[in-house]
Amino acid sequence: MKLILKNGQRVVKDNELESIDIAIEEGVIVELGHDLEGEQVIDLKGKLITNGLVDIHVHFREPGFTDKETILSGSKASARGGVTTVCAMPNTNPVPDTPEKFQAIQDIIERDSVVKTFQYAPITEELRTDKLVDMVAMDSFAFTNDGVGVQTAGIMYEAMKLAASLDKPIVAHTEDESLLYGGVMHEGIRNKELGLPGIMGIVESSQIARDILIAKETGVHYHVCHVSSKESVDAIREGKRQGVNVTAEVTPHHLILNEMDIPSDNAIFKMNPPLRGKEDQRALIEGLADGTIDFIATDHAPHTMEEKSGGFIDAPFGIVGIETSFALMYTHFVEKNLMTLEFLIDRMSHLPARLFNLPMGELKVGGVADIAVFDLEKEYAINSDDYLSKAANTPFNGYKVKGMCALTLVDGEIVYHAFEN
Ligand SMILES: NC(=O)N[C@@H](CC(=O)O)C(=O)O
Ligand SMILES: [Zn+2]
Ligand SMILES: [Zn+2]
Numbered sequence: 001m002k003l004i005l006k007n008g009q010r011v012v013k014d015n016e017l018e019s020i021d022i023a024i025e026e027g028v029i030v031e032l033g034h035d036l037e038g039e040q041v042i043d044l045k046g047k048l049i050t051n052g053l054v055d056i057h058v059h060f061r062e063p064g065f066t067d068k069e070t071i072l073s074g075s076k077a078s079a080r081g082g083v084t085t086v087c088a089m090p091n092t093n094p095v096p097d098t099p100e101k102f103q104a105i106q107d108i109i110e111r112d113s114v115v116k117t118f119q120y121a122p123i124t125e126e127l128r129t130d131k132l133v134d135m136v137a138m139d140s141f142a143f144t145n146d147g148v149g150v151q152t153a154g155i156m157y158e159a160m161k162l163a164a165s166l167d168k169p170i171v172a173h174t175e176d177e178s179l180l181y182g183g184v185m186h187e188g189i190r191n192k193e194l195g196l197p198g199i200m201g202i203v204e205s206s207q208i209a210r211d212i213l214i215a216k217e218t219g220v221h222y223h224v225c226h227v228s229s230k231e232s233v234d235a236i237r238e239g240k241r242q243g244v245n246v247t248a249e250v251t252p253h254h255l256i257l258n259e260m261d262i263p264s265d266n267a268i269f270k271m272n273p274p275l276r277g278k279e280d281q282r283a284l285i286e287g288l289a290d291g292t293i294d295f296i297a298t299d300h301a302p303h304t305m306e307e308k309s310g311g312f313i314d315a316p317f318g319i320v321g322i323e324t325s326f327a328l329m330y331t332h333f334v335e336k337n338l339m340t341l342e343f344l345i346d347r348m349s350h351l352p353a354r355l356f357n358l359p360m361g362e363l364k365v366g367g368v369a370d371i372a373v374f375d376l377e378k379e380y381a382i383n384s385d386d387y388l389s390k391a392a393n394t395p396f397n398g399y400k401v402k403g404m405c406a407l408t409l410v411d412g413e414i415v416y417h418a419f420e421n
Helices: 071-080 099-112 153-166 190-194 202-218 230-241 252-256 278-289 325-334 341-356
Strands: 003-013 016-025 028-033 040-043 048-051 053-058 083-088 116-119 170-172 222-224 246-250 371-375 404-410 413-417
Touching: 003 048, 003 341, 003 371, 016 048, 048 341, 053 071, 053 325, 053 341, 071 083, 071 099, 071 404, 071 413, 083 371, 083 404, 099 116, 153 170, 153 202, 170 202, 202 222, 202 230, 230 246, 230 278, 246 278, 252 278, 252 325, 325 341, 325 371, 325 404
Parallel strands: 003 040, 053 083, 083 116, 170 222, 222 246
Antiparallel strands: 003 016, 016 028, 048 371, 371 404, 404 413
16 A cells, blocks of 8 residues: 655754655555555644654563563654664563573564664673673674663673674663762762762773773773763763773763753653753763764653652662654754754764664665654643553653654554654
8 A cells, every 4th residue: 555645844954854755565655755645644734754864772661661662662652752763671570681581672663663663781790790791692783781881891891802803882871889979969069068979070981091992902892871971971072082992872862951951850861861061961962963973862761750859869870751852852942943854864863773783774765764744833832641651750851842742653654653644
């Protein structure tokens, strides 16, 4: 059956749009043009049409924490955000640190995921010990211990050497635990006002600096998760200047918020790394603009409201983000002319897909019909009661945004549809 998406607007260059009809058959775009006809027609009425987004950092919590999220709920939430390819972190229970445990997750993905989900394998057993997983035997696209840093240079060196020989990336949550001192919030202004233990920037940046030197030695593709501090951006910039194969991501929340946005000791603002100072936020925005930071990823980290209802000391770190990442970035950066629509889409799809060799849609004849449609006109207040995620732990509740997703297709199949036709 031929599906026609009529009257969409695609980006030509910068913020310039052009009206287009797209014909899809058997999961592939078969024609682009005007006045196209087919058995099923959806009128997009001038909404933005683009290739689906790619988010390489999400937590789907299955197996082990399925009260927070499942592969089914997390993938539906992704579709609702216009995200058609995601990469799921291995801080599950059990950790998928053997080929058997890894395959068990693959089986759930195969059965339940409505988007293209890629599962990470861990670097070490249980994420904690000093024993590398059998990296050769693991059928994963990349390795990471996200949730905890790799604490010793020696084990990072072994992991990078092996990953380089397998031509697979090492993806790093950088956090030196010997510098943590029980911190729960950025060591800056707000933690002092609220009387909470701080997390220094060097907790992150010193490990990034270490890893970049080891990456240089081993030649591995080294990717830094959720960069938060100015010194980290500087270290990555210097690594790139020296030709090290280092890439980095930043989250929408670290780009949009800083420590001064934390109104009180409310754990809904608690995440790792923490919201940092204004200078750090500025450095992240500049780093993304000049290519030091390669792309945007959400670090969608679902937790129950019960766990998040108290203060910073006891709650787990993490916030959700996959359903609103595009709208928040569009509203805070494109609408304010701080970046173009073309740049944003590139940093939320093309670049992560290219750097990690992941599938993504392309709006051209023969392109896979992984497609997202966004409403750039209608203003909408973020309301976590509407989320398809099982979790609602977002600091952006009530934020007014434009650019909510209206329709998502994966391989030409509708996986999310939000507007009357
Ligand atoms: N980002 C977070 O604050 N939490 C993540 C772990 C992580 O990404 O480090 C989680 O799994 O909840
Ligand atoms: Zn992390
Ligand atoms: Zn994470």
